[in-house]
Amino acid sequence: MTTNAPLLDEPLPVELMNTIWADRDGVHDALRDPDGTRSWLHAVSPRVDLMTPDDLDALTAADLDRLGDRLISLRDALRRLAAEAVQDPRPAAASRTRDLQAAVTVLNKxxxxxxxxxxxxxxxxxxxxxxxxxxxxxxxxAASAIAEESIELFSQDARRRLRACLAPGCVLYFLKDHPRREWCSAACGNRARSARHYQRHRRTDT
Structure with a gap:
């Protein structure tokens, strides 16, 4: 059971933010249905000491619907807070939660x-x-534990290391763990460098 969401070995709040991801076909939601919710939770369960794969397999469809709604609400709130923290300029990455105080309320709850x-x-x-x-x-x-970890992330110095990946088409976030890191992944770095190369040559040709 694998999740479609990219897992970048980021803190769990950032991994949850990144259940919104993009490729050439557009922007996708890895939590869009109960199977997606279960798959993502299975993928991160080794990093959460509150749940086991057996706990997840015991969830009913109704349980997964409720849990998926909670995770999506929390995810959208976290993406709004992240956008505020990094002054995210990416329209495609905008959260469905528009109001900052609404996002804070969702997180605290x-x-x-x-x-x-x-x-x-x-x-x-x-x-x-x-x-x-x-x-x-x-x-x-486990969802509440991720929310609690999120409060720690946004209220401490780690918030200043949060970044929006500005590679073309990317909507992911990451924590800058090295002074030279600019992108969420090597693939995004390659795409960004290719785009810069194309733009330079286009300016030269014109």
């Missing part, structure tokens, strides 16, 4: 939708271990 907390287990003679508990479905708690 999502973080508290399904409470989760840490618990310690310690059996005599064995090493202590940490477990995560939740008052609701594991996948729903």
């Amino acid at each position: 999502a973080a508290g939708d399904t409470p989760h907390w840490s618990a310690l287990s310690w059996t005599p003679g064995q090493a202590p271990s940490r477990h995560t508990r939740t008052s609701g479905q594991a996948a729903s708690a």
